[in-house]
Amino acid sequence: MTVSEDEGLWIRRYHPAPEARRRLVCFPHAGGSASFFHPVSAQLSSTAEVLSVQYPGRQDRRGETSPDDIATMADQVYGALRGVLRSGRTAFFGHSMGATVAFEVARRYERDGGELTRLFASGRRAPSRHRDENVHTKDDDGVVEELKKLAGTDSSLLGDEEILRMILPALRSDYKAAETYRCEPGAAVEAPVTALTGDDDPKTSLDEAEDWRQHTKGDFDLRVFPGGHFYLGPKAADVIALLREHLKSGV
Secondary structure (H helix, E strand, O other): OOOOHHHHHHEEOOOOOOOOOEEEEEEOOOOOOHHHHHHHHHHHOOOOEEEEEOOOOOHHHOOOOOOOOHHHHHHHHHHHHOOHHHOOEEEEEEEOHHHHHHHHHHHHHHHOOOOEEEEEEEOOOOOOOOOOOOHHHOOHHHHHHHHHHHOOOOHHHHOOHHHHHHHHHHHHHHHHHHHHOOOOOOOOEOOOEEEEEEOOOOOOOHHHHHHHHHHEOOOEEEEEEOOOOOOOOOOHHHHHHHHHHHHHHOO
């Protein structure tokens, strides 16, 4: 199979399974990279092919500028995914900012006649729910403090100034994209939606997660786990079991 240049830049296949009939596309959080989902790919490799999106500005793409708005990010991701999505049954999973990107990519895919089996929106309030947030305008210390508060990045990396200089531009762009995003009034996907959240997530209340219901024309499910914004770490086995169940059933 020939891989396009865009696809090669944007998509990571850690356990290739080109003949798989089921597919899961994973969208990382702000500051996150495709490798965040390597364990998910490993656990689900016998069930489906897992694709992880690699945004610009990090890891092997650290020399590139990351878009600072969700619409541009979604346009670029969908452009890279379009060819991949032509066959098989596909679900999306996005965490935090990645849930918003996944929602917007799903809208573009459905506009082109595509059909998702389900959108899993994790650790992010519904697209219509907004807060007055300005992490992207803070100085470097302020951005790092936000990372520490959410416990989303290993503290040993936060102490390395060279690594910080590499990830902060992309991280700031991600925060700006997430914090300035406003969805179109009434925006919804045809695909059913499962919202997942930690019961102690400072970024998403249960009401804000519940409001994902307004953004699907299909069925809706809310799953609440013990933990904060990165509940995914300690509850990984439960989340992977949920994804496996869906991918096996395809509904």
